[in-house]
Structure formats: C-alpha cells, structure tokens
Amino acid sequence: MRHTPRFRRWPARALLTFAASLGLAAAAPAFAGTAQAAPAPSTPANVARACPRANQPGVMTCYALRRTDIMQSKGIVPNATPSGYGPSDLRSAYKLTSTGSSSATVAIVDAYDDPNAESDLATYRSQYGLPSCTTSNGCFRKVNQNGSTSPLPSANTGWAGEIALDLDMVSAICPNCHILLVEANSNSNSDLYTAENRAVAMGAKYVSNSWGGGESSSQTTDDSYFNHPGVAITVSSGDNGYGAEYPATSRYVTAVGGTSLSRASNTRGWTESAWNGAGSGCSAYDSKPSWQTVSTGCSRRAEADVSAVADPNTGVAVYVTYGASGWNVYGGTSAAAPIIAAVYALAGTPGSSDYPAAYPYSHQSNLFDVTSGNNGSCGAPMCTAGSGWDGPTGLGTPNGTAAFAAGGGGGGGGGCTSSGQKLGNPGFESGATVWSETSGVIGQYGASEPTHSGSWDAWLDGYGTSHTDTLSQTITLPSGCSTYTFGFYLHIDTSETTSSYAYDKLTVQANSTTLATYSNLNHNSGYVYKSFSLSGFAGQTVTIKFTGTEDSSLQTSFVVDDTAVNVS
Numbered sequence: 176m177r178h179t180p181r182f183r184r185w186p187a188r189a190l191l192t193f194a195a196s197l198g199l200a201a202a203a204p205a206f207a208g209t210a211q212a213a214p215a216p217s218t219p220a221n222v223a224r225a226c227p228r229a230n231q232p233g234v235m236t237c238y239a240l241r242r243t244d245i246m247q248s249k250g251i252v253p254n255a256t257p258s259g260y261g262p263s264d265l266r267s268a269y270k271l272t273s274t275g276s277s278s279a280t281v282a283i284v285d286a287y288d289d290p291n292a293e294s295d296l297a298t299y300r301s302q303y304g305l306p307s308c309t310t311s312n313g314c315f316r317k318v319n320q321n322g323s324t325s326p327l328p329s330a331n332t333g334w335a336g337e338i339a340l341d342l343d344m345v346s347a348i349c350p351n352c353h354i355l356l357v358e359a360n361s362n363s364n365s366d367l368y369t370a371e372n373r374a375v376a377m378g379a380k381y382v383s384n385s386w387g388g389g390e391s392s393s394q395t396t397d398d399s400y401f402n403h404p405g406v407a408i409t410v411s412s413g414d415n416g417y418g419a420e421y422p423a424t425s426r427y428v429t430a431v432g433g434t435s436l437s438r439a440s441n442t443r444g445w446t447e448s449a450w451n452g453a454g455s456g457c458s459a460y461d462s463k464p465s466w467q468t469v470s471t472g473c474s475r476r477a478e479a480d481v482s483a484v485a486d487p488n489t490g491v492a493v494y495v496t497y498g499a500s501g502w503n504v505y506g507g508t509s510a511a512a513p514i515i516a517a518v519y520a521l522a523g524t525p526g527s528s529d530y531p532a533a534y535p536y537s538h539q540s541n542l543f544d545v546t547s548g549n550n551g552s553c554g555a556p557m558c559t560a561g562s563g564w565d566g567p568t569g570l571g572t573p574n575g576t577a578a579f580a581a582g583g584g585g586g587g588g589g590g591c592t593s594s595g596q597k598l599g600n601p602g603f604e605s606g607a608t609v610w611s612e613t614s615g616v617i618g619q620y621g622a623s624e625p626t627h628s629g630s631w632d633a634w635l636d637g638y639g640t641s642h643t644d645t646l647s648q649t650i651t652l653p654s655g656c657s658t659y660t661f662g663f664y665l666h667i668d669t670s671e672t673t674s675s676y677a678y679d680k681l682t683v684q685a686n687s688t689t690l691a692t693y694s695n696l697n698h699n700s701g702y703v704y705k706s707f708s709l710s711g712f713a714g715q716t717v718t719i720k721f722t723g724t725e726d727s728s729l730q731t732s733f734v735v736d737d738t739a740v741n742v743s
Contacts, residue, residue: 433485
C-alpha cells in the first residue's frame, strides 16, 4: 500500500484536540458614540517632519517623516545595505512575487519640484538592482500640473524628501511599472487638485497622494477631483493619530493607514502592529461609501481602508540629495500610500466603472489582519487595532495582490462568461486523474487518514524523514464574474512536540502567489475549511498548488479533501 512508511510513525496516543482553526477571532466591539479626540502623538526626538504642518485652510502638508539619527552617505553603497527596509524586505513582508508590467503607470502627485528626482531615483534603483527607469527609456516622466516638462515649479527641500520617498516606494513594489511624477505649483488645494486631474488625464490608472490637511465643509465639492472611476487613488491617512483628514476621507479614494513592521520567527517572517501616528477618524462631511460594509462606528465615511509600514523607527531606505545628503530612513503614511498604489498596479487594471477602494472590502481574507497597537485613547475600533476593521490599519496590509484586484464589489467589469465549479475531480474520488501529484499523494487511506467525505483524499508528507510532496491542477478562470472562491478542507496531525517552531510546512499557491502557509503548529483534531479569493486571477490560467515539506524527523501529515474553485 502506498505511504506504508508513514503508518509506522503515528503518535501512540489519539490525535491531540486543538482549537487550531486559523479563522479570525471574534470581532472587536462596535465603536459606540463619538470619541473624544486624543492628543496628536508627539514626534519622536529622532524624527523630523519633512514639511511643516498645514496650519491654515486651503493648503496641504506632506506626511513624510525622516530619521535624524541616521548617518547619511551619498552614492551607491558597495558591499553594504543602506539602513531601512529595501525592496526585497517590503516584497517579502507583503508576499509580492510579481514585478509588474511596463504597461502600468503609477502617478505620484506632490507639490513643488525636486530637481534631483530622476538622478536620485537612478541611484536607489541601481543600489538594489532594479531595472533602469529614466526619461530616456520612457519609464520616468516628470511634468508640471499642466502636463508640460517646463517650466517646473520652484524647488522645495521638504517636498523633495516626499517626492524621493514616493518614487522609491513605487520602485520597490513594482519595479517594472512606469512612473509619472506630477508636480503642483504649490501646496495649495487648487494646485494639488489640478495636478490630480492631470495625472488621470495623462493615463495613469494608479495615483498616489502622500499629503493632506484638515476637513472642511467644502470637501464634498472638492471630491470631484478624486472622482475618477477605473483609477485606484490612494491617500495617506495622516501622521497625527486620531482625527479625520482630507482627502483621505473622500469617498472616492483608498485611505491608507500605517503600521510598525518588524521581522519575526513566525511562518510569515514578519509581524505588524498599528503605528501610533497613523491617522484615523470619522468624516464630518463625506457620506459613507456603499462599499464600506464593515462596522466602523461612524455614520459617515471612516478612515483608514488598508495600511502598510509607516513607523519611521521601522522605516524604509530612501535616497535624496536635494536638501539632504543621500541615504536616509523615512516613514509616515507617506510611505504607505505609494506602497499600496503600487500593489494595485501589480494586481491589474481596475474595472472601467469601478472605484478600486471597494476591492479590499470584497477580499478581506487576502489581507494580513493587524490586531495590536493603537493611535490614541478613543478605544476600539477607531483608535485600537483588533480583529477585522480598525481605524489605524483599516482591514489590514497586503498579503499578495488579490485584495487589490477587480472581481467583487467594485462595479463594472462586464458579464460573467462561465460560472460554476472549475476544478476537475475536486474530491479525488476518481484517483490521480486531472491532478499532478508526487507519487502516492492521492489515495484511499481508510482509518489511517480518514476523509472529509467519500473514500479518497490527498495526503502530503507524514514520513518523518526529509520529504517534499506536491499536488497541483491548472484551470482557466472566466472573466467578469463577481466571486472567485478557492476552498478546501485541511486536516493536520503531527508527532512534533514543539509549540513554537514550524518544522514541517504546507504552502498553498495560486501561480506564484502564496495564499497561505500552514505547519505542524496548526495541527487539529478534524478538518478545517479554508477559503481564498482568486479574483486577482480573473480571465487567467491559474495553477493551484499544494507543497508539503517535511524535515528529517517526527512526521507531520497534511491531508486535503473536497477542494473547489467556485465562480459566480
């Protein structure tokens, strides 16, 4: 019988009973009443604002924060790594495997001119081995708010730091994307709004805005500058903690909050908590969008929607020489907004009538939920992170690109060309037919490894020796449908005794995107249902793959049954 070696490695005792489901914990209590604004967090002594606060109506400030305790240096740093997270770190933390397409243009809208923008960008990209992105090769364009290459606005050292941060973050996340830098004449609302419209008029489907200011009664009129269906517009939520800021509270944009990001020994390799400076709040003016379907405690629009790293003390490497001396570490939700804009670019072109801010709300399971930390004293969910939506981090941070792709809740996208279940032999009852497998994975194992239903299942690993098993199937998904759900039942048993180290692992992938990783730490007494959105693969050929890897001792068995890819 196949897998005979594994039968001798079962634990002597019955399978341990664990509450090991990976589902979300109970939702945090709804935010009741109106929170009192907590004092804005003070800027740490080792951090400085790149731009002064916007203390008058009609002007905006940039949200870049730069470290003052970093020894700066100019030029390529040979045989060394600059301080702060670089592209490989960020792409690892957010499970990004695609490098994007040159057909995608991410626009950066900022005020004033950074005269060294292109040369500094070249140094950043060269340092990290990213492809060249210059005016001469058509990858980089810098224009004024009227779309012309001259005259450019007056130079400004503070906004130059913001521009460098934005350009470097787009490069880190989507190195093959083209970049359009639109420089407004000033930081006045009118100039920045003109630049916003210009970015869209020049064909950008992804626009990042790392600036903002206080709310005002005129903002519902100003919303027209952000009302661009088919364009993913990201806006920083602010660096002042609790308190709504505009244009993050526009109902047409994705409001991006902030986290503290650190390496960890868990299966992800990283951990995040809410950054105490991340902006959040209830709009006093903008109505709640139809797609903001979570409980926020706000009668109107709530920020944030999603988040990414923003804490300057777990910040990102940036290269800037106008008013600065080269390599430094930056943070602020100014870092998070271009990161998320670039993730949207990796995820694909939005539906022509969609508001892409809706996408994450339809794909919440494809985000890393951030459940610790706070940005003030107003409690959960507006100031304190918890399971599900919260103010500082929104729905969470990217776990691949699926949460930022069209295919649910955004409107538009055309008709569904073919609905139904798409996997062949989903319960393995026909044996190893349409599935590709390591020899002996699919079988009838009876009491040794009971099925979820029927008499066949797929058993990966369980040998107690160094071993790798794979199971995969390639399918083509139709376009234009509302939901694309990949699901399966998973049972894990193990002879490992540790409660802290993942020796044996099961990785679940769709093409090169890792959907989830499980290990001996997730062992359970029965089957647990897992599901993921495949909306990001609509209209594409996709390979669903399970890979089990086992170390040299003590077996772990990963048993899969009743798979399905349901399209509707």
